[in-house]
Amino acid sequence: MAEHTFSISELAREFDVTTRTIRFYEDQGLLEPQRAGQRRIYSRRDRVRLMLILRGKRIGLSLLEIRELFDLYDAASNDEPQLREFIRILSRKEQQLQEQLDDIRVVLGEIGQIRSQCEKALGKQAV
Amino acid sequence: MAEHTFSISELAREFDVTTRTIRFYEDQGLLEPQRAGQRRIYSRRDRVRLMLILRGKRIGLSLLEIRELFDLYDAASNDEPQLREFIRILSRKEQQLQEQLDDIRVVLGEIGQIRSQCEKALGKQAV
DNA sequence: ATTGACGTTGACGTAAACGTCAAGTTATTG
DNA sequence: CAATAACTTGACGTTTACGTCAACGTCAAT
Numbered sequence: 001m002a003e004h005t006f007s008i009s010e011l012a013r014e015f016d017v018t019t020r021t022i023r024f025y026e027d028q029g030l031l032e033p034q035r036a037g038q039r040r041i042y043s044r045r046d047r048v049r050l051m052l053i054l055r056g057k058r059i060g061l062s063l064l065e066i067r068e069l070f071d072l073y074d075a076a077s078n079d080e081p082q083l084r085e086f087i088r089i090l091s092r093k094e095q096q097l098q099e100q101l102d103d104i105r106v107v108l109g110e111i112g113q114i115r116s117q118c119e120k121a122l123g124k125q126a127v
Numbered sequence: 128m129a130e131h132t133f134s135i136s137e138l139a140r141e142f143d144v145t146t147r148t149i150r151f152y153e154d155q156g157l158l159e160p161q162r163a164g165q166r167r168i169y170s171r172r173d174r175v176r177l178m179l180i181l182r183g184k185r186i187g188l189s190l191l192e193i194r195e196l197f198d199l200y201d202a203a204s205n206d207e208p209q210l211r212e213f214i215r216i217l218s219r220k221e222q223q224l225q226e227q228l229d230d231i232r233v234v235l236g237e238i239g240q241i242r243s244q245c246e247k248a249l250g251k252q253a254v
Numbered sequence: 255a256t257t258g259a260c261g262t263t264g265a266c267g268t269a270a271a272c273g274t275c276a277a278g279t280t281a282t283t284g
Numbered sequence: 285c286a287a288t289a290a291c292t293t294g295a296c297g298t299t300t301a302c303g304t305c306a307a308c309g310t311c312a313a314t
Contacts, residue, residue, distance in 0.1 A: 055230050111217055145272080146291085150293090164292095
């Protein structure tokens, strides 16, 4: 079965990051593509890793935290305590996001008030 | 009516930031406390501003964005287009947060799978 | 054989958000 | 009055996450 692989710029295009970024992630131990001579060859697994990195960033993880999660996950497959640790970290992150969401609801509520005040101020003239 | 004021370290303690941080926010045009000689005197309004700054940070705004929102808000009180812009920016942020939440739900879903796999692997022995 | 696209490794630069002195000022208190 | 605490400005340091060259390798196509 012919394993599909990717070049660095293919991945860069697909995920809208620069090649520099991808190499940087490798530098940080987040990716370990194979080589064909000098050239980097990315497997499906590498591609998934990149997806996970970017998702991690979107939920506010630092690259170091992502790295630690990868390491934990790799080591955790057969180790329950580490898996629990893994889950605990993510639960904590979930709670942080929940707080963020609460914050933004507050902000949006305030905005609503401001808006209605403004519309009242502008009055019946030319809204 | 005696306006209650605050020293820099009072605010620092209350919000668990350093005085350096508060001065830095002033440097960035986010706060403009009065002075008694050299000393900074923070009013209730300044305190509210600081709360807003920290809340803004929690929802992922940069200090620059917060600054722009303050400026917009100050200028917007009587100007509808700017108010709409103000609201638009926050709506965009709300959407980003929503995406973050979706991301984390995905992650947590995956975690659930991994956990159950792990428990299955550990089997009936000593879970 | 040369051009062009793509890739490579350094090395240095940058922006954000503070931390960390240093060196001086002001206020209070024993 | 001297010590101490709290405050000030200013300058330089730090971390994260890349951007930006420079200088070179490689491979396919003309």
